[in-house]
Amino acid sequence: MNKNSKIDFEKLYREQYNKVLRLCMGYVQGDEHLAKDLLQEVFIKVWQHWDSFKGGS
Template identity: 60%
Template sequence: MKEDINFERLYYENYNIVVRICLGYLKGNESLAQDLAQEVFVKVWESLGGFKGNSKLSTWIYRITVNTCLLELRKKKYTSDKNIEDIAEINNTEVDARKENQLKKLHGCIQHLSVEKKALILLEMEDVPQKEIADILGLSHEVVRTRIHRIKNNLKKCILNGNI
């Protein structure tokens, strides 16, 4: 299996998503997110021979990403007070201040979610199909749909009222 996969291509196709998922877990600590992304791809390379093909390769990579982030959180009990502005770097100067403020509020609200809810919404925000999210997290598709719907409603309330 390992010989059939172009690892360099796999890395470049998935690296940005892996980093963004890590950023969501690590409260915007970009250097640690990049370090963990590298760790994820080391694990992917080392375990590639054991990939059974029961799911898409990207699903498997995202599962490794979530597990790696959770392990890091347990190891370090990560509690950085990183400013949300570091998470929400917005390079598009045409985006008005209101949208920028809402994005900051969104990321701030996401930081208050439980680890599982954070995994759900971060994968949803990356446009990972909900069936694939279910596979990644070991949940039924119906449970994922329901929880994402509830999380979105809670995030809307948080953004509008400032509490989750």
């Protein structure tokens, strides 16, 4: 992972945080703590697979 990739990931995180959180809140019927756990898991997966991420979804 190079420095630009980290910066790009951080930008994606900031831009998509609220959208992903709302989606997670819907999945867990408004349980904020559980939604934030799911949100964290989503972004961990994105980070782990960043090199193959093409930005299309």
